[in-house]
Amino acid sequence: MNQWLDERLHISRLNDKFLRKAFPVHHSFFLGEITLFSLIILILTGILLALSYEPSNSMVVNSFDPGTSDAPNLIPAAYHSTLKINAAPFGDMLRRIHHWTANIMVAASVIHMMRIYFTGAFKKPREINWWIGMLLLIFAALTAVTGYVLPYDNYAYNTLKVIYSIAASIPWVGEWVAQAAFAGKFPGDGVIPRVYGYHIMLLPGILLALTAAHMLIMIKQKHTQPQYAKRIAYKKIVGVPLMTQQTPIMLMLALLFAGIIVLFSAFIPVHPVEYFGPPTTTPIENIKPDWYLLWVFGVLAIIPGFEFNFLGGNINSEFVGAILLPTLTLGLMFAVPMLDRSRENLYYAENPTNHPVRLGLGVAFMMLLAVWSVAGYKPELISAGILTTENANTVLWIATFLVPALSYFFVQAVVRGIRALREADERDRTIHAAHADD
Ligand code: HEM
Numbered sequence: 001m002n003q004w005l006d007e008r009l010h011i012s013r014l015n016d017k018f019l020r021k022a023f024p025v026h027h028s029f030f031l032g033e034i035t036l037f038s039l040i041i042l043i044l045t046g047i048l049l050a051l052s053y054e055p056s057n058s059m060v061v062n063s064f065d066p067g068t069s070d071a072p073n074l075i076p077a078a079y080h081s082t083l084k085i086n087a088a089p090f091g092d093m094l095r096r097i098h099h100w101t102a103n104i105m106v107a108a109s110v111i112h113m114m115r116i117y118f119t120g121a122f123k124k125p126r127e128i129n130w131w132i133g134m135l136l137l138i139f140a141a142l143t144a145v146t147g148y149v150l151p152y153d154n155y156a157y158n159t160l161k162v163i164y165s166i167a168a169s170i171p172w173v174g175e176w177v178a179q180a181a182f183a184g185k186f187p188g189d190g191v192i193p194r195v196y197g198y199h200i201m202l203l204p205g206i207l208l209a210l211t212a213a214h215m216l217i218m219i220k221q222k223h224t225q226p227q228y229a230k231r232i233a234y235k236k237i238v239g240v241p242l243m244t245q246q247t248p249i250m251l252m253l254a255l256l257f258a259g260i261i262v263l264f265s266a267f268i269p270v271h272p273v274e275y276f277g278p279p280t281t282t283p284i285e286n287i288k289p290d291w292y293l294l295w296v297f298g299v300l301a302i303i304p305g306f307e308f309n310f311l312g313g314n315i316n317s318e319f320v321g322a323i324l325l326p327t328l329t330l331g332l333m334f335a336v337p338m339l340d341r342s343r344e345n346l347y348y349a350e351n352p353t354n355h356p357v358r359l360g361l362g363v364a365f366m367m368l369l370a371v372w373s374v375a376g377y378k379p380e381l382i383s384a385g386i387l388t389t390e391n392a393n394t395v396l397w398i399a400t401f402l403v404p405a406l407s408y409f410f411v412q413a414v415v416r417g418i419r420a421l422r423e424a425d426e427r428d429r430t431i432h433a434a435h436a437d438d
Contacts, residue, residue, distance in 0.1 A: 015243070021219075022239035023246040026226040026349070028119075030253055031112035032218075037254045038105030039211060041261065045098040046200065052088065054081035055196035057152060057189060075278040078152035078192045082273050096265035102144045104261065106292045109137050117336065117362055119349035121224045126346070127337035129221070132214045134334050139206050141292050146199040148271075148290065152192055155271065157279030158287050160195075161186060166322040171313030187279070224349045235347055286379050296326050298375030302396045332365075353415050360411040364404035371399045 006012050059074040064083055067073030085091040113133060116122055122130035145163070149156040164186040167178035183190025222237060229238035240246050276284070289297050300321035307316040340358055352359045374381075375396045381387045387395055 019241065019243035021242045022237040023242060024223050024225045024229060024237065024239040025249075028115045028349075029223065031108055031115055033250060033253060034257055035105055035108040035112055036211065037257050038101050038108060039207065041101045041258065042098060042105065043204065045094055045101070046204075048094055049085065049098060050200055052081060052085050052091070053150065053196075054078055055150070055193050057187070057192040076152050076192070078150060079273065079278050082151040082153070086273065092269075093265060096268070096270050097261055098147075099270040100265050100268065101261055102147060103290065103292075106137070106140050106144060109133070109140060110292070113137060114362070114366075118352040118359060119224065120340070120342075120346060120355065120358070121349055122337045123340065123342040123346040124344070125221050126217075126224075129214060129217045130337050131334060132210055132217070134330070136207065136210045136214060138330065139203055139210065143199060143203040143207060144290065145293070146195050146203065149195055150192070150199060151271065151273045152279060153271075153273040153276040154279050154282070155273075155276040155284055155287065157187070158284045159289070160191065162287070166318060169316055169318040170323060171310065171315050171319060174319075225347060227348055227351065230348055288376060291373070294376040295329075295369045295372035296322055298372035298378075298396075299325050301378045302375045302393045302400075304393065329369075353418050356412055356415040359415065360408040363411050364408040367407040368400065368404045371396070371403050374399075 002011070054077040056077040058077055060077045060080050061067070062073040062075045062080060062083075064087070065073050082095075085095060116126075116130065116133070145159075149160045149163075160182070164178050164182055167181055168174040170177055179185055181194075182188065183194040225238060229236075232238045240249070288294065300318065303317045303321040305317050307314055309315075340355075378387070378392050378396065382389055382392055
């Protein structure tokens, strides 16, 4: 059979070229795969949800509570179809799996990015894959946000209103951009079909194209290797072959991951659309975005209100807080491979403690985003009496500079400590070796 296939499909060449390819083994390399598996689960569950979801905000009779023929209870079709999905067997579970996988995908790609940053795996020749990775992260978050508003309950409606007003805050072209993006003035009849098109076509298409480029470049450039590989065979790929080791490992990981997602979804409910009800004009107090956008919300919460006219365009705190500052922050992340370059190709993942400045700056940056995320809970911190309305902004702005600075110097101290321990260890080993020779 093999020979028959080989004569016609040259599978032995395929085997030699691809299936015998060595995959470096290290647990932190599973993070990229977990992100990939999440994408696959999202597409599969998304297709199933799309079979029942109605992407329309035209009003229909609520079949769960129709009202009377004189006063029928009308709700948007999108919201109604989400209620129907919830009521269908396994419907609510499907929504939960889709929702939690989206959150886990963003989280896994963030941790994947941290692994790459702290081990220097963004250095030559992998700068391009860092930039593609950054785009993957941004589009993954955008896809999650567009999905978030599709149930079109009152929470989603208020979230869309916030997103629309942020887009409209862009000076000179804001209103045009907002109306172009959301199919007219909000809440227009076209807003749900438009966002649906983004969520199931445009953004997944971009994600799939970027992921394919990401994988092809990774295969072409070969993966960085853990330090132990250096001792086994220098500058050679040390790893397990795709067939028959890496594939079963990946399969086990995928099944384990799917099992954890199902278990998680079985116990942790998601966004209760019934609780928020259909969209109304009543704003929801302290509405918040998902955790990966909380830092943007936090910046908005502590920026003092201002507005000024510049060359005919209005520059206000919403634009600066929700667009300008986040863009500068993401710009800094894009610039990482230009800030820490190497002339030579990097073969081995670097030990983070051997690069204390990069390590310290990375931790400080994460602390900055953490402080801004906490600022996203300013109203709750005030109502809990931890901050007051008078001092909240001052305290959070001081924390914005102090916490990252302190964590940078803390990391330097820890690295110095680790180095001192390592040197003492080395000294002990030399002394013992010397004594052993006596
Ligand atoms: C949807 C998101 C993403 C997917 C599906 C994905 C997938 C993967 C996979 C499967 C690998 C190989 C295994 C591994 O090293 O973990 C990988 C490697 C890599 N990824 Fe990603 N990734 C994503 C996001 C990112 C992000 C956000 C960055 C950086 C900003 C990034 C940069 C890289 C780099 C530089 C490599 C090569 C690593 C090396 O050779 O050590 N990726 N990615």
